[in-house]
Amino acid sequence: MRLSDSIESFIKEMIGAAEDDGIELRRNELAEYFHCAPSQINYVLSTRFTPEHGYMIESRRGGGGCIRIIHVETSPTDHVDYLIRERVGTSLTEPEARLLLRQLTVSNTITAADASMIAAALSPQSLAVPIPEEMKSALRAKIMRNMLLTVIRRIQSEHRGTTALIIRERK
């Protein structure tokens, strides 16, 4: 079994044991425990604890710094997951984005408020930087995907009556 897999299951066990599905860990401590480079922890986090996997990660540097991992369940057959795979993909033009948002709104998949937030993020004013159009399309796709995943997780957690905040006040 690879190191990364051990670290992955170790973290998942920690999350399973925490009743609120959120944990805090010290990167250097964990690295020492597994006798590996600290950046190995980042590798595990970035490959196995992504938004697509249903994890939100925040961290703080400096004295008393830590990494917070929050897990939110997502049903894999979700409509939005399908849309992200089939409609967003890795490239999204502006008209495609607008069409998708309109469809998501009229089908009541997301609220008008959420749609306007996404539209604001993807608006030409927001993306007014001098980069080639195909890079903008890649950017649109990434932003759309992350925002849709965030929306759908919120909707699901509201259904379960719990709240998973990404932004929490530090204690």
Added chain:
Amino acid sequence: MRLSDSIESFIKEMIGAAEDDGIELRRNELAEYFHCAPSQINYVLSTRFTPEHGYMIESRRGGGGCIRIIHVETSPTDHVDYLIRERVGTSLTEPEARLLLRQLTVSNTITAADASMIAAALSPQSLAVPIPEEMKSALRAKIMRNMLLTVIRRIQSEHRGTTALIIRERK
């Protein structure tokens, strides 16, 4: 818990206990109480009790000197206008963005849901395109600006027709 965090909550408790949301403290006394350098108090004040956090600070040196901290609530609209001008500008680093979102959330200027939407749009995963960091900062600023403007437009329209705003919420 970090020293700074302890001092921060100590001061916030004092302010919470004072019915007019304003207190006076002696820097050296507080430093002695926490067994730290007096300048530590200044550090806490300058990182956690800034105008952006909604605090005004005055102080007097010399005999009988003291530090006065006053907590002021502002309307979300004014606050956001101010922040877009002063904090976002034309360039926004990732830590700046996260700090701003945290502050907007804890001050109840925007909801946690809106903050996570913006965080999703600005997350490193969203902006994972090969462009120079200063261009990313410009992008972050534009996206943040547009999304915040969208949020406050929605807040304003929700309040339009009703009493002329000013949401004052305590704690």
Added chain:
DNA sequence: AAAGTGTTTGACCTACTTTGACCTATATGG
């Protein structure tokens, strides 16, 4: 064997905190 994919490591970077040396402002008694 070569190419591709995923993993591991280490050098270097950035963010946040703590401390202390030195500076400035105000009050007060001689």
Added chain:
DNA sequence: CCATATAGGTCAAAGTAGGTCAAACACTTT
């Protein structure tokens, strides 16, 4: 007036801790 004690301010260095990136490595597929 002004010397001195009192009290806050500033700044930079040191300390703590996480982030990034690219090179090296390992394992698979072709």
